[in-house]
Amino acid sequence: MxxxxxxxxxxxxxxxxxxxxxxxxxxxxxxxxxxxxxxxxxxxxxxxxxxxxxxxxxxxxxxxxxxxxxxxxxxxxxxxxxxxxxxxxxxxxxxxxxxxxxxxxxxxxxxxxxxxxxxxxxxxxxxPVSGVTALQTVRQAGVQSGQRVLITGAGGGVGSFAVQLAKIAGASVTGVCSPAKAELVRSLGADQVIDYTSEEIDRDGPAYDVIVDLAGSRPLPLLRRAAKPRAVIALVGGGHAEGRVMGGFHRLMAAPLISLFMPQKLKGVTSFVRVPELETLTAHIESGAVTxxxxxxxxxxxxxxxxxxxxxxxxxxxxxxxxxx
Known part of the structure; x- marks a missing residue:
């Protein structure tokens, strides 16, 4: 072969x-x-x-x-x-x-x-990998109806699924992406889009109940400034981030410890592809809720x-x- x-x-x-x-x-x-x-x-x-x-x-x-x-x-x-x-x-x-x-x-x-x-x-x-990661992130972050959710990297693999799954959960979604991907992110259901080339995620102050930060794209102090006092900040991936030994994965490993010293809840998300999650995604795809x-x-x-x-x-x-x- x-x-x-x-x-x-x-x-x-x-x-x-x-x-x-x-x-x-x-x-x-x-x-x-x-x-x-x-x-x-x-x-x-x-x-x-x-x-x-x-x-x-x-x-x-x-x-x-x-x-x-x-x-x-x-x-x-x-x-x-x-x-x-x-x-x-x-x-x-x-x-x-x-x-x-x-x-x-x-x-x-x-x-x-x-x-x-x-x-x-x-x-x-x-x-499989991106969809399940997004699904498990939305679940672990406890996304609920009526919440404001910010998703960085919203036009990428995991981000495009996360936008759609957060909308299924009933949240109001703000997607962060480049201008070239803004139309796509809106078509996936995002209520607002932040163009990261001209605005930063804390433009509205501490506005979000949940923040999903993909691939370590934003430093923790900035994420905290955009989050409400009792918000959940979900850190996903980070292997591309700087650092020859651990990349950005050190943030995921340190998240539980850091959470002990801050009012916001920091979650380092790791995901595993399993049949139940794949079948959930299949159902969403077949219903047209996820593309x-x-x-x-x-x-x-x-x-x-x-x-x-x-x-x-x-x-x-x-x-x-x-x-x-």
Whole structure:
């Protein structure tokens, strides 16, 4: 099969399109004929090996798994002996184990849900990691009807889902984004949009019941100035932030301790893709309440360019790779 591989950490220049053997399929796994995969900050982090803390899991000197990619959408090609929910021919989406930047990938049953029939494979591929992260963030932050919610990075992968899910919860949403993404963010349901190139998030003073800060885009003192005295500030991601060892993840780890010394509640959000959350998102997609945003698509052979596009943040929503068979 064809796959995007790398033998070292680095920029997108380390990626190669190669012919490799399909991954072996364990009894508790399925083999997926990949139709689409997605690019997100986690893929970038695993490619570069930065911050260095990620190498504790992925390999200290070189990546243990040569193929990139976690989000996947495709068709079951083969099911292991212990699989009960799926059979060959089923269309699924979720996360995989062997790397989704390839023609075939393996996944555990608990990592997958049936693909919503009304969307493309590319549309399904951008959902799992970003959609579940947004859903768990909205839940952990306790977003409720009538609250004012601020979401930074509202035009990106997680942000575009967070705007829609906060609206489903009944909140009034202010999205922070670039001018190029403002129309999209409004179309997703945002009641107000802040153009971060001309205004800062504390323009209205301490106005928000919940603030969702994506990828460490705003310093904590600024977030606190925009939050009400008893607000919840949810910190999501941060691997792209400065810091060679921990990136921005130190804020997530320190959040519970910092909360002890401030009236606002600080939450460091970590998320895991599970079937119940995928099925909740499926229901929202099928009802039309949530629309996955595919900002750009690339063929598998142009995965390096897709990663470079991701790094610029010029594409709205999330970038997908489409795999032709």
């Amino acid at each position: 064809k796959a995007i591989t790398r033998s070292s950490y680095g920029s997108a220049d380390v990626l190669e399109l190669r012919d490799v053997d399909p991954p072996p399929v364990a009894d508790d796994e399925v083999l997926i004929e990949v139709r689409a995969a997605a690019v997100d900050p986690g893929v970038w982090i695993m490619m570069t090996g930065r911050p260095w803390a990620v190498r504790l899991a992925s390999g200290p000197r070189r990546p243990r798994v040569p193929i990139l990619g976690l989000d996947v959408a495709g068709v079951i090609s083969r099911a292991g002996a212990r699989i009960t929910r799926f059979r060959p021919g089923d269309e699924v989406y979720g996360t995989c184990r062997s790397g989704s930047f390839a023609e075939f990938a393996t996944a555990r049953e608990k990592q997958l849900a049936r693909k919503p029939p009304g969307i493309s494979f590319a549309g399904a591929a951008v959902v 996955p945003v595919v900002g750009a698509t690339y063929p598998l052979a142009e995965a390096a360019e897709a990663l470079r596009d991701h790094a610029t943040s010029r594409s709205a929503g999330k970038i997908a790779l489409e795999i032709r068979h």
